[in-house]
Amino acid sequence: MSDPDIVVVGAGIIGVACALQLARQGRHVVVVDQQEPGMGASYGNAGHLATEQVFPIADVSILKRLPGMLLDPMGPLRLDWKYLPRALPWFARLLLNLRPARYQRTVAGIRALNEGSLGAWQRLLTSIGRAHLLREDGSLLVYERADSRDALRALQQRMQAQQVPVTFWTADAIRQAAPQLSEHIQGGLFFPGTGHFLDPFQVVCELVDAAKASGVQFLKRQVLDGRLDQHGVSLTTAQGPLSARQVLIACGAHSARLTAALTGKKVPLDTERGYHLMLPHEPHRLPFAVTSLERKFIMTPMTDGLRLAGTVEFAGLDRPANMQRAWQLHRLSKGLFHDDLSAEGATxxxxxxxxxxxSLPVIDRVCDGKVLLAFGHQHLGLTQAAVTAEMIGELASKGQTPLFTPYRLDRF
Structure with a gap:
């Protein structure tokens, strides 16, 4: 195999979307990943096109919640106490970013990406003849307790201030749209500018097929190290060396080590461990994605069932999964429907x-253009994948310092 123009490290939704974009620009592209395409975080995300989520993953209330995060293993926001020493520097930086000026910069950065996300996905899926995989039918945030109404209305005002399309729905309106939901639901916020994917993994597979048809090669290899040279980039893989004129680092939560090796920049990248529970016998319970304000999880209808997803766990990349957190999602669903959801055959x-x-990703071009970066999208990776691919295509083709200031590597 001759040396490619660019090696994309990472075969998740962002890496694959970027590879297709670059190949369509005439590049010889090779994608490398130690797993099959789409088998990381892209496989099990909530499937929600979350354009309404323009605020950071945490606010100042996280200080009050810290004891609960440490003590409640089933809580919606969990910090493994064994991981606390390694997590503290990251959380300290998070708190610094909650200062007003930085917080507003983050909101502006997330909002800018989200505002372009739906259109980018429409263009991408239409270009491969798979527009039907995205349902543009909105999503709903519901509340059950009377004392939650003020918090919901306050959230509505905050979102309206950020030009997020949102409408308050009464309990009657909710029952008309989603009649299987419980009468305990008192109202909610409907977001018409959102949608959901019928099968997130199928979306990756369809993009892989399109990329292969455009000449992209996929290699199952583990990248161990990398260095820059006069010709471009040399990567060390478990199966031997791999060289190219450029590299795109898009391997999600695993991106920090290779970024440091190639750029010398230590990126404060951590992982929100997310869980889901797939209910194969419940594909028709909901017409669109529904999130519970109090219970803090989302339910998304898909081709193969109803996906319950949510919760955030900080425990690093190495600790084994606590699948009780996934099963907790089924317990959280009890009472949200007239009849409880079936967990038969759930995975x-x-x-x-x-x-x-x-809470902002890195989308950048560094090291004289030899290194492109696209990682750190937190729980918005699926939402922002298509617009990120367009931005990476622009960075690769223009060959100049990027104007995407909020997402640059040198902010760290």
Whole structure:
């Protein structure tokens, strides 16, 4: 195999979307990953096109919640106490980014990506003849307790201030749209500018097929190290060396080590470990994705069932999954429907969502253009994948310092 123009390290939704974009620009592209395409976080995400989620993953209330995060193994936001020493520097940086100026910069950065996400996905899926995989039918955030109404209305005002399309729905409106939901639900916020994917893994597979048809090669290899040279980039893999003029690092939560090796920059990348429980006998319970304000999880209808997803666990990349957190999602669903959801044949899953303390991704071109970067999208990787691919295509083709200031590597 001749040396490619660019090696994409990472075969998740972002890496694959970027590879297709680059190949369509005439590049000889090779994608490398130690797993089959789409088998990391892209396999088990919530499937929600979350354009409404323009705020960071945490706010100042995280200080009050820290004891509960450490003590409640089933809580919606969990910090493994054994991981605490390694997590403290990351959390310290997170708190610094909650200062007003930085917080507003983060919101502006997330909002800018999200505002372009739906259109980018429409263009991408239409270009491969798979527009039907995205349902653009909105999503709903519901509340059950009367004392939650003020918090919901306050959230509505905050989102309206960020130009997020949102409408308050009464309990009657919710029952008309989703009649199987419980009468305990008192109202909610409907987000018309969102949607959901019928099968996130199939989306990756369809993009892989399109990429292969455009000449992209996929190699199952583990990248161990890398260095820059006069010709470009040399990667060390478990199966031997691999060289190219450029490299794109898009391997999610595993991106920090290779970024440091190639750029000398230590990126404060951690992982939100996310869980889901797939219920194969419940594909028709909901017409669109529904999130519970109080219970803090989301339910997304898909071709193969209803996916319950959510919760955040900070425990690093090495500790084994606590699948009780996945099964907890079924317990959380009790009372949200007239009849409880069936867990027969349910399958649990855990994946690593790459998170930086300012909740913004790195989308950049560094080292004289030899290194491109696209990682750190936290729980918005699926949402922002298509627009990120367009941005990477622009960075690769223009050959100049990027204008995407909020997402640059040198902010760290």
């Amino acid at each position: 649990p899953w855990m994946g690593f969502r790459p998170s930086l303390p300012d």
